[in-house]
Amino acid sequence: MIDPVTGFSYPESWVANCRDAKALAAAESGFGVLTSTGSVLRRGFTTGSTAAAACYAAVASLAAPVDIAPILLPCGILAEIPAAGKDGEGFARKFSGDYPNDITAGILICAKASPAAEITLETGEGIGRFVRDTPRYAKGTAAVSPPAKKEILDAISSACRAAGLSGAAVFLTIPDGRRIGALTLNPKVGIEGGISVVGTTGFVEPWDDHLSETVSERIAGAENVVITTGRIGLRYSRLLFPEYEVVLAGSKIAESLAAAKHCRNAVICGLPGLILRFFHPEVATSRGFPTVEELIAGPDGISVLEEELARAKQKYPWLRIVIVDREGQVIGDTE
Structure with missing residues (x-):
């Protein structure tokens, strides 16, 4: 059995040790990680995936209420992430799976959307910004990594198709982001005012x-x-x-x-x-x-x-x- 997220080939003994068919299926699908004892730990969703879900819910709800956001994660796996959307406002809470020390676990990410000629994304309160130039980011740039930004824009595009829109203007915020961001390493790397929206695979690893x-x-x-x-x-x-x-x-x-x-x-x-x-x-x-x-x-x-x-x-x-x-x-x- 191959982990579709990392490409790791699970030893046969690990697979044999797992007696829970549902848990084994979660590992095979990529939503879980199989351990040598046969136990399966749940992967969570990154801030990027959670933000994508909130943005999808906001845009799609311009046509009808939303309670699930189908998000194609950067690793290529389609995830149905719980999200609430109504009248152009979307909300999603970060699920961290079995990762025990995720300081952003449960954080609420919000999005507001309105119809537009094209797709645009702006960030506001609770999303950190670089306060100095770095090798990869200019001063003033929002702390949204390229994989996470693509994931979010792809989600908005998908929601536009679902809602029959040619485009949408989306404003993304994280109400508790400023407080949580101050507790992370962000200030040390030149990011202030909030947390980072990141995610290489779309999953949080346990x-x-x-x-x-x-x-x-x-x-x-x-x-x-x-x-x-x-x-x-x-x-x-x-x-x-x-x-x-x-x-x-x-x-x-x-x-x-x-x-x-x-x-x-x-x-x-x-x-x-x-x-x-x-x-x-x-x-x-x-x-x-x-x-x-x-x-x-x-x-x-x-x-x-x-x-x-x-x-x-x-x-x-x-x-x-x-x-x-x-x-x-x-x-x-x-x-």
Whole structure:
């Protein structure tokens, strides 16, 4: 059985351990994650997917009341997300599945829509904005990632077709976003005034404490393993190391490296942020940069990267460290 979200092939023993046919079907469809014990953890929906549902409900309700929003997630799976829509106003609450530490769980996302000649999207209260220029975003830009924005615009387009409209003007807000945003890492990365609307796959992964043992077991049981920290790293790690077991460990780098120490070949591969901060927590701030991304984009970024990798290699001589950019180009490698 293959996880349609990550492409991971579940071991037959994991499938055999699952005695709940409904739960197994959820894992097979991508709405759940199968663990080695046979239990299935529910995936939730990202802020991007939830915002898309609210926008769909707002636009579609211009024709008739709405209680479900059919949203095509960025990973290609169609999800029916609960949402309420009436007279051009749409609402959806973020469902976080079995992810235990999601600070945005249950947050309400709102949208207002009116007929228009074309599709437009504006953001307001509770959605953060960049307060300085960054390598990928200009100052003043709303903190809506490109995959999430496309998901939202696609949902609005779908709703326009359902309502028989040629276009719609949509205004998106998150009433409690300013308060929640201040509790996240947003202020540290130059985003103020609210939360970010993001999502690479459309799903929130239940990776946290629930899967620690499973991740460690997978790593310890592999002869050749690649540990990665996020979805972009996961994708490119599979391309760079097709014969290796690739394990998404998220922020649990320390536990993952402990499990990988006795593997024949162990690699950590991904974007620079989490990896460099693990080896040197003040890697960016000690050099006058707010974030690792801005450090690497600076004039001395690559030389600093090489310096940090050499230092990390001294501490972990058995570990190969590979850093990629968002386009999959290798920008640092200890071998």
